[in-house]
Amino acid sequence: MAGLLAAVGLCAGDAVAGFFPFGASTRSVSDLGNQYIPFYAYYWDVLHGHARGDLFVNWASGFGSSYLPDAFYYLASPFSFLVALFPRAQIDLAVYVLTVAKIATAAAVMALYLRCLSFRGPLRSGRAAVFGAAYGLCGWSVTDAAYNPMWLDGLIAFPLLCLAVEWALARRHPVLGTLCVAFTWACNFYTAHFATIGAAVLLLIRLASEYRPLRDRLHATGRALLYGGLGVGLAAPIVLVVFSAARDAWPVDPRPFIPVDVGPLLGRLLPGSYQFSSPALFVGTFALFAALTLPFNPAVPLRVRVAWTVAVTLVLGSMLWEPTVHLWYAFTNPNGSYYRQAFVLCGLLVIAGWKSFSYGVPRPYALAGAAALLGAAVWATSRWEHMSPHMIQWTAVTVAAGAVLYRTLTLVRSRGPRLHRGAAVALLALLATVQTVEAAANVALVDTRRADVLDDYPTRGPWPESLRAVVVSADRWPAYRTDPGEPRITANDPQFLGGEGAEYYSSLTSTALVDTLAHLGFGWTSRGRAPKSMDNPVTDAVFAIGARAHSRQVIAPSTLPMGLRRAEGIVAEPRTEVTLTVRSTAPLVTVRPPSPRTPRYGDSPFRNQELLLGAQVYDLPATTYLRKDGTPLPGNPDGSLQTIPDPVRTPSYPYILRATCRPGDEVYLHAPEFTGVATLAGRDPVSFTGVAGQSRASIQKLGTVPGTGRLKIKLRPHLVSRVPSQALACLDTTRLTEAVRHLRATGATRVHVTGHTVRATLPPAATGTAVLAVPAITGWTCSLNTGERPSARRYLGLLAVPLNGRATSLTCSFAPPGLNLGLLITGASLLAGSALYAGRRLLLRWRRTRAFPSP
Structure with missing residues (x-):
């Protein structure tokens, strides 16, 4: 029920706002259209066996990039397999279904966790569904994570890790608790790091709020650490592969951290608020109100109230103080908002609200205290420039509806248990309806404001279809590369449309690629992590780009007479015309003559291009x-x-x-x-x-x-x-033609590419250096057919292999760094976990034998 309420609220809000797939407005904004839809399109190609590469190498992007880190970082969630069920032309629809499924699952897992906690009174499951849906449709999920689908794995991870904490406290399900940790870290360890900090806070709350002997507290902490250590160990291949790629990624300059003011901070607790540089803390008026009753609710033990109030306050403060913000991000610098951990606070607010209501409906003075806090938040927010008039109206309507429901429940309480239960069921259903309508309205307003602020990308329409058709028809990889060209539709056009080029937008874009392209005059966006294509015949020659698409906007003339067009107010719509240029290029593997010293790039990109070409042009x-x-x-x-x-x-x-x-x-x-x-x-x-x-x-x-x-x-x-x-x-194009002819005459006579392996047939008695038109990223190993395995080198940023004059072919293969070590750690963790589990079972059996000896 929690998942259903969350899915209905999200879809209803998108439908009201008229966004895809319920309307004409596109959802492909910012990273969703620029990064994720192309990633999922290429992932579809991999799953269906149509990709230019395999799980190790992506030959479409960055002239050959490591694919497994991207797959682990962005697509490791099992929900990603849903895209295989859709046609490739409907990848954006598949991503929307995937988004809805993740949000619904997060709501369901939170409801499952809440049902594991103590609760007094009837309708335990129904109330858990309402609180779970409030968490699934929190402001962070619909504002920030809706266009970053991988972040939604963190929304699922937090309640899963909370379940693992509960099992560690209760000495139950050690295997399942470990698997929960492994699952969350394998799906997306970036947000799993945030969720783990939140679960650690929950563990501290439970240990501080309950009367337990010190020995039990230490044992519970040890079990939680054991679950966490073994779980992360099982996910080690994913963690280490991504960590190794992140270590080699292009560094971005840190953005200055500016904490938000009180007005925006409190405003993000209310519905209908949107601002990129502040934490999205909306959890619904009911769940927020329930959390605000906790400090004033005398039915809750004082120790519990103090622990929860202090913990939530400290977590909120840690998001506003720069040293603790760096702790949240493991002392790295996010390429964007500093409030990506806000879902942890949303989850803690929902659990705090459940904790208050788990002791029964709070008394009037607890409700009055919460109302005073909520009123103060509304008053402090009323002067905020991003405040919407609907925000206060929705809050007032929801509070009024809650007051009516509460008064109705108190009136029927004295009429007998049967009538009271029936009224409670009806009022709970009404509460779920009001909360879902409020969440849908919040989704609709956030959709509209986000579309006004962020860039959108036309991943549907005549232009992408015609451009993909041209690129696919011209593709002859590995004889030559086909580049979708500029202007681009997304920053990952080769993955989205087909072909092979320099364009590659990822948080893991390698320094080797970006630095090489910058020396050659290529451009980039996203502070370096999104290299662009460059229409230049010299670089096309050295990177074996034999076909290049060109897109140009033209005004399509109307078939109506000019007078009628003016009378009707008809304006000619621009359309994009796609053309193709075919050039002769060097082969993918060239042979450069021996040189007494290694060439190095200088300041002029034109001279650098000549250096890589081997001729002055x-x-x-x-x-x-x-x-x-x-x-x-x-x-x-x-x-x-x-x-x-x-x-x-x-x-x-x-x-x-x-x-x-x-x-x-x-x-x-x-x-x-x-x-x-x-x-x-x-x-x-x-x-x-x-x-x-x-x-x-x-x-x-x-x-x-x-x-x-x-x-x-x-x-x-x-x-x-x-x-x-x-x-x-x-x-001088004549000199360029001669240089290309020389590279073709002295280069590899045949090049064969399969997955993550390149095999090239060399000219007889080739000496010097074989240069592959591939960036020299970490992970390549090469060998010659003479049995030698020379270490791969760099030649002006490209992969190079020294030749001995006897070899007639070479083979280069790629393996992602960190994979072998990760598999070794996983094996060790599996053995250690199995030994501990078996030892625990033997110990329990021995204790039972001592307690009840056989006759």
Whole structure:
């Protein structure tokens, strides 16, 4: 019943707001559309045997990335298998069903846990269902976790770990308690860490609020630690694989922690509130009110009231104090909100409310005390800028409904047990209805506000369908890569649409990949963890990108006459036109000649591209800076140009770059921290979106050098930006063609890729270094057919193998770091747990034999 109430509340709220799948508004906002839907689409490919790779390697993203850490981190929950039951074209629907199932399961597990606690009075299961549904539809789950489905595993983990705590206290179900810990840490250890801290708080509350001998408390703590240690040990392969990948991931600069004010903090307890940078603590007015009665309820023992009140207050304070916030996050820096642990406090509030009502319906003065606290919260929130008028109305209506229900229950209490029970059942059903309606209204308002604040991604429609059709039709992996290109639909287009490219958005994006691409002029978003594709013939050649898609918006003309169109107010709808460019590239495995020293990247991405290509193809002309009136403009001491936008946005170009190149060459501009528009005289404008520390713009083509050889590039900045020195380069396509022909002639004659293994046939008597167009991430091992196993090296950030002149083929295989050690720890934990369980059974049998000896 708890799961059903939670599912109905969530779906009803989405339907009222008109969001997918009940309306036209998309749910694919922020990470849901940008990250998770592509991940689940590729996971569908893996489950159905259509993926470019296997569980170890994802050949679609990042020119070949480690897939198992992503699978363990984002998709390890057994609910992820649900996507296999849907067509690939309906992955977004599968993700929605998965989300509803997780929220419903969390509500059900919380109800199951509450039923394990002591309770006085009738309708124990019914009340547990109401409180469980309140937890499942808490503000954190519908506000923050609804578009981060992996976080919902933490919502399930907290009540599961609370069950394990209860079993440790009662000396029951040691195997099941250990498996609960293992399950939660295997599903998503990121949120399981938060849930484990919450379960530890619950254990401390129970030990502090009950009269137990010190020996029993120590034994209970030891059993809980044993369950936790063995459980984490069983999940070690998942934990260590993800930990190893996170250690090698691109670091992000820490965001400053700013605690929220009292108004927003209290406002997030009430329905209809939304703010990204504050904890979503809504648990429903009834569950919140029940929790607020606990400090004033004399039916609850004083020790219990003090323990719960102090614990909840300390947990709330720990979310607002920077040192304890770092403790919550294991001294790492989240790439986003600092309040991802809010579901633990929501769970504690729900359990506190249940604890108060488990001793019977609180007395009027306890209700009055809770009403005073709730009124103070509403008053403190009334001046909050994000406060919705509906928030106070819903709270008032819910409180009024609760008062009527309570008064009705007290009136029928004296009319006999049968009438009292019947009235209690009816009122409980009415309470569940009111709570579900309130939760649905909260979901609808949060959906609308979140869509207004966060970016959305068109994962459905003509553009994704046509782009996927073009990419799939051109894909010839591993003969060459096919890149979906820019502009992109999501930051993981190769996983979502097909093909193989640089795009890869994950919390585990490797430093080796991002650093290599940055030296070559690639752009990125999400502070480095989402590399972008780059339309550049040099990098396409060295990374074996033989086919590249291009998407361009065009205005579709209407078939109606112009006069009728104006009369009817019809505006032509833009559509996206997809085209394909095919180029000759180097093979996936090339052979570079011997060199006395290892090459290293420099400051210029154009020279770095030449270094990786093995030939000089660019001319870097001397550049002068001018104002829009033609007067010279001095640059910075390092040769860069600082650009400042006009105070009033105009179509003019306040900055001009002058240079001279060979006629017919292609002109490219490198401005990674420039936000604005650049245009080569007579050509279409090109947009750059670089913001220092947040995003990086790729090298872009501006056009072709005119017959005069003189270049005039105009800049219109939108933000205070910077253009580096030697930002212009002119590409000689003839020299590039010769360089590619040389790489093909000296490279591998045949390349075969199966799952996580690359096999290449080498030219006879090949010497020097074999370079794979794959980032040199940790985990690759290589061997030659002569029996040698040279250690894999890095060649300008790519995977490389030294050759001996006798080998005719090489084989490279990938294994995720941490997997073998994790399996070893799991085996040891399994043996230790089995030995302890068997020893416990033998000890109990021996004690029974001593107590009741056989005749």
